[in-house]
Amino acid sequence: xxxxxxxxxxxxxxxxxxxxxxxxxxxxxxxxxxxxxxxxxxxxxxxxxxxxxxxxxxxxxxxxxxxxxxxxxxxxxxxxxxxxxxxxxxxxxxxxxxxxxxxxxxxxxxxxxxxxxxxxxxxxxxxxxxxxxxxxxxxxxxxxxxxxxxxxxxxxxxxxxxxxxxxxxxxxxxxxxxxxxxxxxxxxxxxxxxxxxxxxxxxxxxxxxxxxxxxxxxxxxxxxxxxxxxxxxxxxxxxxxxxxxxxxxxxxxxxxxxxxxxxxxxxxxxxxxxxxxxxxxxxxxxxxxxxxxxxxxxxxxxxxxxxxxxxxxxxxxxxxxxxxxxxxxxxxxxxxxxxxxxxxxxxxxxxxxxxxxxxxxxxxxxxxxxxxxxxxxxxxxxxxxxxxxxxxxxxxxxxxxxxxxxxxxxxxxxxxxxxxxxxxxxxxxxxxxxxxxxxxxxxxxxxxxxxxx
Amino acid sequence: xxxxxxxxxxxxxxxxxxxxxxxxxxxxxxxxxxxxxxxxxxxxxxxxxxxxxxxxxxxxxxxxxxxxxxxxxxxxxxxxxxxxxxxxxxxxxxxxxxxxxxxxxxxxxxxxxxxxxxxxxxxxxxxxxxxxxxxxxxxxxxxxxxxxxxxxxxxxxxxxxxxxxxxxxxxxxxxxxxxxxxxxxxxxxxxxxxxxxxxxxxxxxxxxxxxxxxxxxxxxxxxxxxxxxxxxxxxxxxxxxxxxxxxxxxxxxxxxxxxxxxxxxxxxxxxxxxxxxxxxxxxxxxxxxxxxxxxxxxxxxxxxxxxxxxxxxxxxxxxxxxxxxxxxxxxxxxxxxxxxxxxxxxxxxxxxxxxxxxxxxxxxxxxxxxxxxxxxxxxxxxxxxxxxxxxxxxxxxxxxxxxxxxxxxxxxxxxxxxxxxxxxxxxxxxxxxxxxxxxxxxxxxxxxxxxxxxxxxxxxxxxxxxx
Numbered sequence: 001x002x003x004x005x006x007x008x009x010x011x012x013x014x015x016x017x018x019x020x021x022x023x024x025x026x027x028x029x030x031x032x033x034x035x036x037x038x039x040x041x042x043x044x045x046x047x048x049x050x051x052x053x054x055x056x057x058x059x060x061x062x063x064x065x066x067x068x069x070x071x072x073x074x075x076x077x078x079x080x081x082x083x084x085x086x087x088x089x090x091x092x093x094x095x096x097x098x099x100x101x102x103x104x105x106x107x108x109x110x111x112x113x114x115x116x117x118x119x120x121x122x123x124x125x126x127x128x129x130x131x132x133x134x135x136x137x138x139x140x141x142x143x144x145x146x147x148x149x150x151x152x153x154x155x156x157x158x159x160x161x162x163x164x165x166x167x168x169x170x171x172x173x174x175x176x177x178x179x180x181x182x183x184x185x186x187x188x189x190x191x192x193x194x195x196x197x198x199x200x201x202x203x204x205x206x207x208x209x210x211x212x213x214x215x216x217x218x219x220x221x222x223x224x225x226x227x228x229x230x231x232x233x234x235x236x237x238x239x240x241x242x243x244x245x246x247x248x249x250x251x252x253x254x255x256x257x258x259x260x261x262x263x264x265x266x267x268x269x270x271x272x273x274x275x276x277x278x279x280x281x282x283x284x285x286x287x288x289x290x291x292x293x294x295x296x297x298x299x300x301x302x303x304x305x306x307x308x309x310x311x312x313x314x315x316x317x318x319x320x321x322x323x324x325x326x327x328x329x330x331x332x333x334x335x336x337x338x339x340x341x342x343x344x345x346x347x348x349x350x351x352x353x354x355x356x357x358x359x360x361x362x363x364x365x366x367x368x369x370x371x372x373x374x375x376x377x378x379x380x381x382x383x384x385x386x387x388x389x390x391x392x393x394x395x396x397x398x399x400x401x402x403x404x405x406x407x408x409x410x411x412x413x414x415x416x417x418x419x420x421x422x423x424x425x426x427x428x429x430x431x432x433x434x435x436x437x438x439x440x441x442x443x444x445x446x447x448x449x450x451x452x453x
Numbered sequence: 454x455x456x457x458x459x460x461x462x463x464x465x466x467x468x469x470x471x472x473x474x475x476x477x478x479x480x481x482x483x484x485x486x487x488x489x490x491x492x493x494x495x496x497x498x499x500x501x502x503x504x505x506x507x508x509x510x511x512x513x514x515x516x517x518x519x520x521x522x523x524x525x526x527x528x529x530x531x532x533x534x535x536x537x538x539x540x541x542x543x544x545x546x547x548x549x550x551x552x553x554x555x556x557x558x559x560x561x562x563x564x565x566x567x568x569x570x571x572x573x574x575x576x577x578x579x580x581x582x583x584x585x586x587x588x589x590x591x592x593x594x595x596x597x598x599x600x601x602x603x604x605x606x607x608x609x610x611x612x613x614x615x616x617x618x619x620x621x622x623x624x625x626x627x628x629x630x631x632x633x634x635x636x637x638x639x640x641x642x643x644x645x646x647x648x649x650x651x652x653x654x655x656x657x658x659x660x661x662x663x664x665x666x667x668x669x670x671x672x673x674x675x676x677x678x679x680x681x682x683x684x685x686x687x688x689x690x691x692x693x694x695x696x697x698x699x700x701x702x703x704x705x706x707x708x709x710x711x712x713x714x715x716x717x718x719x720x721x722x723x724x725x726x727x728x729x730x731x732x733x734x735x736x737x738x739x740x741x742x743x744x745x746x747x748x749x750x751x752x753x754x755x756x757x758x759x760x761x762x763x764x765x766x767x768x769x770x771x772x773x774x775x776x777x778x779x780x781x782x783x784x785x786x787x788x789x790x791x792x793x794x795x796x797x798x799x800x801x802x803x804x805x806x807x808x809x810x811x812x813x814x815x816x817x818x819x820x821x822x823x824x825x826x827x828x829x830x831x832x833x834x835x836x837x838x839x840x841x842x843x844x845x846x847x848x849x850x851x852x853x854x855x856x857x858x859x860x861x862x863x864x865x866x867x868x869x870x871x872x873x874x875x876x877x878x879x880x881x882x883x884x885x886x887x888x889x890x891x892x893x894x895x896x897x898x899x900x901x902x903x904x905x906x907x908x909x910x911x912x913x914x915x916x917x918x919x920x
Contacts, residue, residue: 048859088775089775092774152814157740263633263634264633295570334626363571368573371571374523378862379521
C-alpha cells in the first residue's frame with residue numbers, strides 16, 4: 001500500500017460508509033460536550049470492554065510548504081514516537097504493554113487518528129493520546145530514524161504501477177494547485193522537512209476549531225466528558241487556515257503513457273463530478289454505483305471482466321475534495337488490450353450520458369446502498385469512524401435517519417440528467433503505466449516533479 | 454503498533470487470493486493486514502462462545518452469536534486448497550473458486566453476486582493452500598436467502614466452455630496484477646518454490662501461468678465433484694442469530710445434500726533439508742532493498758506439545774514490536790535497519806513458516822544486516838530468552854483476544870481457518886491457556902528446533918538503482 005495511495009484510499013473509504021442507510025432506531029448517537037467546550041459524538045455499546053476513538057482535524061497535506069511535501073504524513077508518523085517525559089521507546093513500550101492501538105494518518109484535507117483500547121486501560125490510553133497531540137518530543141535521532149523509515153517505504157511504493165499512475169494523474173490534472181501534490185511527498189521533499197516544520201504543523205493545525213471526534217464502545221457520556229478535556233482540552237482554541245483557491249481541473253488531452261517493463265498496464269481515468277455538498281451528490285453517488293461501483297454489479301465490471309475477461313478488476317469511485325469533486329477509476333489489462341479496455345470505458349461513459357440508466361438499475365442500486373449500510377457498523381472501530389465522517393462532511397446528527405430518504409428520493413429523471421451533465425468521454429483524463437501497444441498517446445519519460453527519482 | 458509492524462510487506466505474507474480485487478479496496482488490503490496482525494491467532498472460546506453441531510451428511514456447523522449489529526456473516530469453508538491439486542494442475546482450486554460464481558440451473562449467468570448485492574449484501578471468496586471459503590455478509594433477515602444460494606452451488610454448478618475460457622483470462626490478469634507486475638511478489642514465488650523441495654506448498658496458489666492456461670473443464674469438474682461435498686465443508690455463521698434459529702435452516706438447505714465419498718488428505722511429503730538456500734532478485738523496480746529469512750516450522754496441527762505456542766512467543770520476542778530484540782538492536786542501537794519484523798504463521802495443515810524480515814537504513818548494506826540477524830539468532834540459541842520477555846509477550850498476545858470479540862467478521866474467519874487446517878474448537882478454546890503454559894525453556898527448545906540454517910531460505914530483493 002503506497003502511503004500516498006493508501007491515504008487517499010482511506011479518505012475514500014471513510015467517506016463511502018456515509019452513503020449507506022440504517023434502520024432509524026438501530027443506533028443512538030449522543031452529542032457530548034465537555035466543560036472546556038470539546039464536543040464528541042458517542043455511541044455507547046457495553047457488549048465488549050473496548051473503546052474506540054476516531055478524531056479528525058480539518059487540515060492536512062494541503063498546507064505542506066512547497067518543496068516540503070509529505071510534512072503532514074511525517075507528523076503522523078512521529079506523533080506516537082515519544083511525548084512528554086517518554087522517549088520514543090518508552091512511549092511505544094507503554095502502548096505495547098497495554099495493548100493500545102494508536103495511529104495517525106494524514107490526508108490532503110484531513111489529519112486523523114484512531115485510538116483503540118481495552119476499557120480497563122482507557123485512562124492511560126487517553127493520557128498517551130493527549131501527550132502525543134500536545135507534547136510530542138520530535139527528538140533529533142528519532143526524527144532521523146523515522147524519516148529514513150518513511151523514505152524506505154516510499155521508495156518501494158514509488159515503483160508500484162498504481163502509485164506511479166495515481167501520482168502522475170493528480171499532478172497533471174491539478175497543475176499548479178495543492179491538490180496535485182502527493183500526500184506522502186517525495187524523497188527530496190521529505191529530506192527538507194525540519195523538526196521546526198513538524199512542530200509548526202502541530203501548533204497551527206491541531207487546534208480545537210478544526211477538531212471532530214467520534215467515540216464508540218464501553219463508555220458513558222458522563223465518563224467521556226471529563227476525558228475529552230483531558231485529551232483535547234489544552235489544544236489551542238483557534239488558528240485561521242489559509243484559504244486555497246478553487247482549482248481549475250485540467251483535462252489530459254491524449255493518454256499519458258509512463259513506460260515500465262511490465263506485462264500488464266495500469267490505467268487511471270477520471271473527470272470532474274460534484275462536491276459532497278452539491279444537491280446532485282446522491283444522484284451522482286447512485287450513478288457511480290451503477291457505472292463502476294464496487295462488486296460485480298457494475299456495468300464496467302460486466303463489460304470488461306465478465307463478458308471479455310480483459311481484467312481482474314475495474315471500478316470507479318467519487319473523490320470529493322473541499323473545493324471540487326471528481327469521478328475516477330482504474331483498470332489493469334494486458335499491454336496488448338489496453339486500447340480495447342479504454343474504448344469500452346469510453347463507450348460506457350457515452351452510453352450512460354446519452355441513454356441513461358433503467359428504472360431497474362436505479363432500484364437495485366438503492367436496495368444495495370440502503371441494505372448494506374448496517375454492514376459498516378459491525379464494530380466499535382467502524383462506528384467511531386462513521387461518526388467522525390458524518391461530522392467531517394457536515395451532514396448533521398440525524399443523518400443516519402435521513403439517509404434512506406436522501407437515497408430514495410433520487411428519481412430516474414434526476415439520475416439521468418446528472419449522468420448527461422457529468423459524464424463526458426472527451427473529458428476523461430487518462431494515465432497508463434506499462435507498455436501498451438497500438439495506442440495513440442503522448443509518452444512522458446516519468447520526469448514529473450514528484451516522480452520516482 | 455510499531456513502525457516495524459506497520460510495514461507489513463504484503464506479498465511476503467502467506468495468505469489467500471480472493472476473487473474480487475480492485476485498487477479501490479487497497480484500503481481493504483490494508484485493513485486485512487491490520488486484522489491479520491491483530492486476529493491471526495485462534496481465540497479462546499470463552500471469547501466467542503462458539504456452538505457447534507454436525508449434520509447427518511457430515512457437514513459441520515459452527516455458530517458465534519454477536520448482537521453488535523443486526524447483521525450476519527455466513528461462510529462455507531471447504532477443506533480443499535491449492536495443495537490438494539493434482540500435479541501439473543496448479544491454479545485449479547483458485548480457478549474453480551472463481552467459477553463458483555458463474556451459475557447453476559437455479560441461479561444462472563453470474564447472477565449470484567448480483568442477487569446478494571440487490572439484497573443489500575456483500576459477497577466474496579478466497580483460496581489458500583489448505584482451504585477454499587465463500588462468504589456473504591447480509592442483514593439478519595437475508596440469512597435464509599444466502600444459505601439457499603450457497604447450498605445450491607455446492608452441488609449444482611453448471612459451467613460452459615466459454616465461461617471457463619473467459620475466467621481463465623481473468624485469472625491470468627489477476628496473476629499479472631499480483632505477481633508478474635511486482636518484483637517482490639516474483640521473489641516471494643521463487644522463495645516458496647525453493648523453501649519446499651517436494652511438498653505442494655511450493656506452488657503458487659494462483660498457479661503457474663503455463664499451467665493455468667491448460668486447465669480444462671474436465672479437470673475442474675473432477676475436482677469440484679470430489680471435494681465440494683457436505684462432509685468436506687464447514688458452515689460458520691456469526692452475528693445476530695441464535696443456534697435455535699440457525700439449526701432448522703442448516704438442515705433445510707445443507708442437510709439435504711447427499712454425503713460424498715470419504716476424503717483423506719494426502720500430499721507429497723517433504724524430504725529432509727540438508728542445505729540452506731538463497732534466492733536473489735535484482736530489479737530496477739525493486740524500490741527499497743530487503744531481506745527475508747524463512748524457516749520451515751511446524752504448524753499448529755503438526756507441532757509437538759506446545760512448541761507452536763512457544764514459536765509465537767519467540768517471534769514476538771525476536772521481532773514483534775518496538776520492544777523486540779531485533780528492533781532494539783538493529784533499528785535503535787546500531788541504526789542499520791529501517792524496519793525489522795519476525796512473524797510465525799502456524800495456521801496451515803502441513804507446515805508453519807517462521808519469517809524474519811529486515812530492510813536497511815541508508816548507508817547500511819544487506820550483508821551487514823544479515824550478519825547482525827545471524828548474531829541475534831545465535832545469541833538466542835545460546836542464551837535463550839528471559840522470563841520477563843516471555844511474560845510480556847504472553848500478556849500482549851492474550852489481551853489481543855479481547856479485541857476480536859468487537860467485530861462480527863473476526864470470529865468466523867479465525868474459526869474457519871483453524872478447522873480447515875486441522876485444529877479443533879477445543880484447540881481454539883485452549884489458545885490463551887496454552888500460551889500461558891509456555892516456559893523459558895520451551896522457547897529455547899523451539900528455537901533450537903526451527904532456527905536451523907538448513908531449514909531455511911534467505912531471499913534478497915535488491916534495487917539495481919542502488920548500484
